[in-house]
Amino acid sequence: MTDQPRFLIIGAGAIGSFYGALLKRAGCEVSVVLRSDYEVVSQSGFHINSTLGDLSWQPDHVYRDGDTPVAAPDYILLCVKVLPGVDRAALVRPWMGKQTVLVLIENGLDIERELLDAYPDRPLVSCLAFIAVSRVGAGQVNHQAYGQLVMGSFPNGFDEHCQRVSALFKKAGIQVDASEAIVGERWRKCVWNAAFNPLSVLANGADTLTMLDAPGGESLIRALMEEVIVVARADGYELPDTIIEKNIPGTRAMGAYKNSMALDYLNQRPIELDAILGNVVSIANRLQVPVPRLETILAALKMRQPSAG
Numbered sequence: 001m002t003d004q005p006r007f008l009i010i011g012a013g014a015i016g017s018f019y020g021a022l023l024k025r026a027g028c029e030v031s032v033v034l035r036s037d038y039e040v041v042s043q044s045g046f047h048i049n050s051t052l053g054d055l056s057w058q059p060d061h062v063y064r065d066g067d068t069p070v071a072a073p074d075y076i077l078l079c080v081k082v083l084p085g086v087d088r089a090a091l092v093r094p095w096m097g098k099q100t101v102l103v104l105i106e107n108g109l110d111i112e113r114e115l116l117d118a119y120p121d122r123p124l125v126s127c128l129a130f131i132a133v134s135r136v137g138a139g140q141v142n143h144q145a146y147g148q149l150v151m152g153s154f155p156n157g158f159d160e161h162c163q164r165v166s167a168l169f170k171k172a173g174i175q176v177d178a179s180e181a182i183v184g185e186r187w188r189k190c191v192w193n194a195a196f197n198p199l200s201v202l203a204n205g206a207d208t209l210t211m212l213d214a215p216g217g218e219s220l221i222r223a224l225m226e227e228v229i230v231v232a233r234a235d236g237y238e239l240p241d242t243i244i245e246k247n248i249p250g251t252r253a254m255g256a257y258k259n260s261m262a263l264d265y266l267n268q269r270p271i272e273l274d275a276i277l278g279n280v281v282s283i284a285n286r287l288q289v290p291v292p293r294l295e296t297i298l299a300a301l302k303m304r305q306p307s308a309g
């Protein structure tokens with residue numbers, strides 16, 4: 001591994017280009033594999049309007065499918081949406097060198113397994129992003145708030161790669177919380193995402209305050225969060241009840257906010273329904289934990305979007 005770590009971002013949308021900008025700021029070589037934004041970013045880079053200032057940057061190399069990288073990356077930062085039609089293991093395969101380590105910044109539960117199965121001898125760095133950032137045009141990103149990462153090795157621990165990558169993000173000014181139990185952290189975040197994200201789609205792309213203030217809204221959201229907590233506990237992750245008491249006022253304090261699934265829905269893009277809700281329900285079914293409300297919402301959304309899951 002070189003002194004200046006070499007990163008390749010696959011999925012350089014809102015999250016990928018934002019965290020890529022930070023790695024660039026920390027002195028790394030950062031390249032990207034692009035699809036729809038290839039021409040624009042090749043010519044004029046990413047334009048990122050951020051609460052941290054102007055984070056616009058030019059990748060060291062801009063690739064597209066079928067290209068051969070100039071050099072194998074030390075790290076692949078995988079930030080594509082986790083969707084049933086997207087084979088993430090196949091997506092990274094052409095770019096993996098003999099020593100390349102995968103770093104995921106993606107939402108959802110139980111989303112690492114397919115990558116670990118495909119690359120069983122590779123360390124896997126798993127990250128959760130607490131951020132509000134969206135892609136507003138080709139190569140154009142708007143960062144509205146936050147940015148903290150929670151990071152750990154999958155399935156557990158905090159290895160030398162986590163240490164190295166977290167040090168780079170910290171150097172660029174981002175808070176990184178180290179976790180020895182990243183799966184528990186995924187459950188903890190899922191308490192929020194599995195309740196708010198799918199419900200916002202049923203509510204026609206509603207923001208958080210609209211959902212909380214609708215008649216019966218807050219009590220439904222609390223009940224959904226309780227169901228997720230019960231499943232997490234049955235799966236061996238002892239989440240405290242206080243999560244809900246923190247989540248509700250914390251969400252109110254953020255102001256009206258449209259989560260990533262609401263934005264996907266409003267922009268007619270596929271939603272990460274299985275990664276965020278379907279996998280919770282599957283684990284509940286396997287462990288025979290009743291989750292009637294989560295199941296109802298999942299079934300209703302599958303009717304709306306049968307193939308995009």
Ligand SMILES: NC(=O)C1=CN([C@@H]2O[C@H](COP(=O)(O)OP(=O)(O)OC[C@H]3O[C@@H](n4cnc5c(N)ncnc54)[C@H](OP(=O)(O)O)[C@@H]3O)[C@@H](O)[C@H]2O)C=CC1
Pocket residue numbers: 010011012013014015016033034035036037079080081082091105106107108129130131132133134135260272
């Ligand atoms: N945005 C946010 O505030 C937050 C997002 N997250 C999570 O982060 C993850 C990424 O989300 P986000 O960045 O918002 O999503 P975006 O839709 O902004 O970005 C996804 C990117 O992946 C690219 N992509 C998809 N397939 C390929 C491919 N085959 N080859 C190359 N590029 C590809 C897309 O390119 P193309 O345009 O060509 O399709 C797009 O640029 C998700 O799991 C999300 O839930 C978590 C917390 C907050």
Ligand SMILES: CC(C)(CO)C(=O)C(=O)O
Pocket residue numbers: 107129130131132192193197258259260261
């Ligand atoms: C928690 C939140 C709202 C932002 O980090 C998110 O994960 C999302 O928008 O899906």
